[in-house]
Structure formats: structure tokens, C-alpha cells
Amino acid sequence: MFTGVWKPNKDDNDNYFIDRDGLYFNHILIIKSLNKIDKKALLIEANYYRIDELISLLYAEIYEGDELINMRVKIYWEDKKWYKGVVYRYNKLNDKHSIRYDDGVENRIN
Numbered sequence: 001m002f003t004g005v006w007k008p009n010k011d012d013n014d015n016y017f018i019d020r021d022g023l024y025f026n027h028i029l030i031i032k033s034l035n036k037i038d039k040k041a042l043l044i045e046a047n048y049y050r051i052d053e054l055i056s057l058l059y060a061e062i063y064e065g066d067e068l069i070n071m072r073v074k075i076y077w078e079d080k081k082w083y084k085g086v087v088y089r090y091n092k093l094n095d096k097h098s099i100r101y102d103d104g105v106e107n108r109i110n
Helices: 025-033 036-049 052-062
Strands: 072-076 082-091 096-101 106-109
Touching (some): 036 052, 072 096
């Protein structure tokens, strides 16, 4: 919203206006009590607001490790860059996913 890609909406008092349904926003602090359908709906909102920590938490709550196989992912690394790739394997013993990044590099992560 504030990256400069597009101009956010503001009201007459120069406050930011977010035109979204607030139905799921009140659930952010009580994620564990939500059913899977509501968690998936909240994930849509988290993606819209780009709340990365919430996105990660919801993925962990919604998906078993092997459900992520063949999903495209975007991983943020220590060098402060995003890397895109595909989950191609999951090891239940160590709870690690194998990622094949678009540049050909492979890595295992939790």
C-alpha cells in the first residue's frame, strides 16, 4: 500500500482509507479458534494487506507440510531480497520443505 506502486486512498482529513470488509480483521488475534474455511478467508486478507508474519502463520495453520508440494512460494532471505520458487518435496521427519528457486538453486527450509 505504501510502496509507491499505486496511490492509496485518503479522506478529506488526509487519513488513509482502506476499502475492505473488516469481517476477518477482528480474528487476527484469535487465529487458533477459527475453522479452516475462515482461516483460508483470513489468508486472502493477509495477502491483501501484505502481513507476511500472518501469512506464514496461516499457512502453518491451514496446510500440512505435504499439501504445499508444487506450490509457488516467495521466500525472504537475510540479504533482504525475495526469491521465488516451487516446493517440490516435504520431509515429515525434520519438518523441512525442499524449494527449487527460479534461478535453479535448491534449499531446504522449515
